[in-house]
Amino acid sequence: MKIRIKSDIALSKTGFVFNPQTGESFSLNPMGSEIFCLLRDGFSTEEVVKIITDRFDVSAHSFSTDLDDFVAMLRRYELTDEA
Amino acid sequence: MKRKKITVAVTGLNAIDNPGSGVSVIRSLRESELFECRIVGLAYELLEPGIYMKEIVDCAYQVPYPSAGTEALFQRIEQICEEEKLDVIIPNFDAELYSYIKLERRLDNLGVKVVLPTVQQFEERHKYNLSDFGKRSGILVPESVVCNSIGDFKDCPADKPIVVKGKFYDAFVVTGREQFEYHFSKIATKWGVPVIVQQFVDGAEFNVAGLGDGNGNLLAAVPMSKRFITDKGKAWAGVTVGDRRLVELAELFVKQTNWRGAFELELIKSKDGRFFLIEVNPRIPAWIYLTTAAGQNIPEAVVRMALGENPCAFESYEVGKMFVRYSWDMIVEQDEFAKFSMEGRT
Numbered sequence: 001m002k003i004r005i006k007s008d009i010a011l012s013k014t015g016f017v018f019n020p021q022t023g024e025s026f027s028l029n030p031m032g033s034e035i036f037c038l039l040r041d042g043f044s045t046e047e048v049v050k051i052i053t054d055r056f057d058v059s060a061h062s063f064s065t066d067l068d069d070f071v072a073m074l075r076r077y078e079l080t081d082e083a
Numbered sequence: 084m085k086r087k088k089i090t091v092a093v094t095g096l097n098a099i100d101n102p103g104s105g106v107s108v109i110r111s112l113r114e115s116e117l118f119e120c121r122i123v124g125l126a127y128e129l130l131e132p133g134i135y136m137k138e139i140v141d142c143a144y145q146v147p148y149p150s151a152g153t154e155a156l157f158q159r160i161e162q163i164c165e166e167e168k169l170d171v172i173i174p175n176f177d178a179e180l181y182s183y184i185k186l187e188r189r190l191d192n193l194g195v196k197v198v199l200p201t202v203q204q205f206e207e208r209h210k211y212n213l214s215d216f217g218k219r220s221g222i223l224v225p226e227s228v229v230c231n232s233i234g235d236f237k238d239c240p241a242d243k244p245i246v247v248k249g250k251f252y253d254a255f256v257v258t259g260r261e262q263f264e265y266h267f268s269k270i271a272t273k274w275g276v277p278v279i280v281q282q283f284v285d286g287a288e289f290n291v292a293g294l295g296d297g298n299g300n301l302l303a304a305v306p307m308s309k310r311f312i313t314d315k316g317k318a319w320a321g322v323t324v325g326d327r328r329l330v331e332l333a334e335l336f337v338k339q340t341n342w343r344g345a346f347e348l349e350l351i352k353s354k355d356g357r358f359f360l361i362e363v364n365p366r367i368p369a370w371i372y373l374t375t376a377a378g379q380n381i382p383e384a385v386v387r388m389a390l391g392e393n394p395c396a397f398e399s400y401e402v403g404k405m406f407v408r409y410s411w412d413m414i415v416e417q418d419e420f421a422k423f424s425m426e427g428r429t
């Protein structure tokens with residue numbers, strides 16, 4: 001599944017996320033930042049699962065659950081283009 | 084570039100938890116590249132901090148409260164004009180604006196300019212007329228009831244919050260008849276009637292500071308998201324945002340009203356993403372220095388309009404610029420306070 005991160009969302013090198021439409025800001029840890037960048041670069045959630053589980057000692061099932069939570073949070077905070 | 088020397092009088096020098104706009108207006112004027120301003124502070128209370136801020140105010144005078152009437156205010160300004168060659172006055176309190184609007188022509192005869200809305204514009208945007216204004220203009224406004232007595236609002240919901248507002252200041256979110264009656268009485272005692280009862284819209288708070296040219300054109304607009312809100316509902320921190328809909332609302336407001344001068348729109352973004360206009364303030368807001376920092380020096384543009392210039396509309400502002408307000412304990416010498424107390428001027 002493709003997750004469209006809003007194009008104007010800013011992410012700093014330190015993981016600081018700023019939504020210029022609402023003024024809200026958030027902090028991401030290094031893993032969150034990496035996933036955010038992958039999604040923003042157009043990778044699907046399935047591809048993100050593959051990339052991360054190839055690099056880290058984590059099962060696809062476990063990571064997928066965490067990724068679903070992460071994506072739900074991105075939607076809740078209006079950081080994606082989906083309704 | 085050589086800056087033009089002018090003298091600007093500014094009110095709203097209080098800096099309490101619901102601060103006046105004066106100090107922010109002056110900071111903006113101090114940064115003007117067009118004007119070198121001598122700043123004359125006009126204060127009601129002896130302890131308005133701006134009076135004693137020497138880097139902000141060059142000289143301060145006490146003026147009579149709005150309740151003393153327009154004639155008393157005019158006479159005091161005439162006295163001040165014998166000592167200061169005032170070019171422009173920027174009034175910053177809701178409660179005093181009506182007097183300044185009424186005095187505009189007489190002030191002009193003294194050589195003092197103001198940039199203010201007309202009486203009609205001023206009345207139309209009143210909290211108690213806002214609901215009708217919303218219907219006419221196509222701007223979403225929460226439903227409201229104008230109450231001259233407690234009995235005017237009979238159907239107070241027991242379990243849903245409502246907002247009780249004073250005609251000039253103060254707003255409380257209340258639930259149930261008992262809370263409503265308590266806050267109604269409190270507001271009516273302080274600000275008089277009518278008291279406005281408004282539908283509560285749950286959501287994030289946004290403000291837009293803007294400037295209209297009086298011919299339906301928007302000259303400036305900077306939207307801000309409140310990031311830290313005091314118990315009085317005032318922004319103690321905020322950040323400029325890029326939601327184009329907020330600027331479009333300001334455009335619509337100015338087009339519908341032909342608003343002349345500065346204004347502030349207070350809006351709530353509901354959970355479903357719609358913006359509700361909850362208030363229009365007919366003056367420069369206290370956070371105006373943020374607009375200057377973001378690239379739109381609205382106080383400077385007000386002065387340009389006052390002096391008969393036609394400033395071009397600002398085209399952009401910096402998104403993501405923040406302000407964080409702070410309080411500061413100044414040390415004031417007793418003789419400074421004594422002089423202002425006894426002579427009504429610094």
